[in-house]
Amino acid sequence: xxxxxxxxxxxxxxxxxxxxxxxxxxxxxxxxxxxxxxxxxxxxxxxxxxxxxxxxxxxxxxxxxxxxxxxxxxxxxxxxxxxxxxxxxxxxxxxxxxxxxxxxxxxxxxxxxxxxxxxxxxxxxxxxxxxxxxxxxxxxxxxxxxxxxxxxxxxxxxxxxxxxxxxxxxxxxxxxxxxxxxxxxxxxxxxxxxxxxxxxxxxxxxxxxxxxxxxxxxxxxxxxxxxxxxxxxxxxxxxxxxxxxxxxxxxxxxxxxxxxxxxxxxxxxxxxxxxxxxxxxxxxxxxxxxxxxxxxxxxxxxxxxxxxxxxxxxxxxxxxxxxxxxxxxxxxxxxxxxxxxxxxxxxxxxxxxxxxxxxxxxxxxxxxxxxxxxxxxxxxxxxxxxxxxx
Numbered sequence: 001x002x003x004x005x006x007x008x009x010x011x012x013x014x015x016x017x018x019x020x021x022x023x024x025x026x027x028x029x030x031x032x033x034x035x036x037x038x039x040x041x042x043x044x045x046x047x048x049x050x051x052x053x054x055x056x057x058x059x060x061x062x063x064x065x066x067x068x069x070x071x072x073x074x075x076x077x078x079x080x081x082x083x084x085x086x087x088x089x090x091x092x093x094x095x096x097x098x099x100x101x102x103x104x105x106x107x108x109x110x111x112x113x114x115x116x117x118x119x120x121x122x123x124x125x126x127x128x129x130x131x132x133x134x135x136x137x138x139x140x141x142x143x144x145x146x147x148x149x150x151x152x153x154x155x156x157x158x159x160x161x162x163x164x165x166x167x168x169x170x171x172x173x174x175x176x177x178x179x180x181x182x183x184x185x186x187x188x189x190x191x192x193x194x195x196x197x198x199x200x201x202x203x204x205x206x207x208x209x210x211x212x213x214x215x216x217x218x219x220x221x222x223x224x225x226x227x228x229x230x231x232x233x234x235x236x237x238x239x240x241x242x243x244x245x246x247x248x249x250x251x252x253x254x255x256x257x258x259x260x261x262x263x264x265x266x267x268x269x270x271x272x273x274x275x276x277x278x279x280x281x282x283x284x285x286x287x288x289x290x291x292x293x294x295x296x297x298x299x300x301x302x303x304x305x306x307x308x309x310x311x312x313x314x315x316x317x318x319x320x321x322x323x324x325x326x327x328x329x330x331x332x333x334x335x336x337x338x339x340x341x342x343x344x345x346x347x348x349x350x351x352x353x354x355x356x357x358x359x360x361x362x363x364x365x366x367x368x369x370x371x372x373x374x375x376x377x378x379x380x381x382x383x384x385x386x387x388x389x390x
Contacts, residue, residue, distance in 0.1 A: 094145030
């Protein structure tokens with residue numbers, strides 16, 4: 001898990017530090033970077049992960065709002081300020097942002113610009129480094145900020161938020177990212193109260209909503225809603241799973257003899273719905289990675305080549321809740337192996353919510369190691385909220 005920036009409320013401090021939390025080791029680490037390259041301290045920004053980089057956009061530092069886009073390369077451990085072209089969004093904070101991986105786009109919605117709450121929509125292309133204002137159809141949601149947005153498939157879902165009159169929302173809005181059409185989702189059951197400062201995440205086909213502020217009380221309730229039909233695995237996925245777990249034997253069969261490895265890589269070793277890397281681990285060359293559920297934890301071969309990397313990642317090629325195995329290239333290509341034999345390694349970057357929702361529902365305190373970040377939060381009584389009243 002990565003966190004950047006924030007506001008401590010009591011002392012009026014804004015931050016521009018970047019921390020990484022290793023769930024397996026219960027350990028905080030501050031990510032190294034050149035001080036001069038860091039973005040300005042801020043809160044109420046957005047932070048997303050795309051490929052091997054973290055991106056932040058917008059935010060507020062108590063006196064100024066931002067509309068800069070900055071990236072942090074996890075591998076190189078370096079910040080850069082992206083000089084994007086096109087229709088750059090206005091300065092804002094309290095907006096939302098999601099990544100549509102299939103089209104390599106960052107989608108930004110809403111926020112507060114210092115005069116009004118917003119309901120405009122922008123997209124940024126990671127490929128062309130260009131901003132574009134999106135034209136939509138349907139009934140656009142009311143202006144808002146400090147809401148949440150999640151993505152599931154080709155749809156972005158927006159919940160909650162507040163406008164400049166302090167009217168809070170508990171509606172669920174959907175944007176079809178193929179047709180750019182807005183629609184309000186008709187929901188039933190125990191509907192969450194209107195709120196801001198809540199958090200939302202998608203696990204499988206469910207959107208989970210936690211906490212927030214309803215104008216009077218800080219909340220700690222948890223809600224879920226199914227935002228997509230949970231379909232059974234396809235025949236392709238069933239076959240691919242069998243091949244992954246029986247790779248050596250399968251490659252010796254007549255069915256797979258002569259099949260180019262590029263095809264096997266694409267069909268068998270691919271990212272799943274939660275972005276887990278099932279294979280093709282570039283940092284663990286010269287092998288390929290097959291994800292297995294394992295108990296034993298050993299160090300990544302990369303640690304031996306770069307000891308400083310182990311303080312932050314272990315292996316920067318996958319996620320934090322599984323192990324993978326480096327399969328010798330000789331087994332896949334019939335070549336003479338170069339480097340280490342098969343080694344179990346811990347994956348320390350990626351999906352953290354899988355760990356949270358696979359755990360029991362009981363609450364327990366966690367004692368983390370090394371330096372943890374200072375306390376920080378956003379508060380409706382802070383300067384950020386007072387600015388909205390002006």
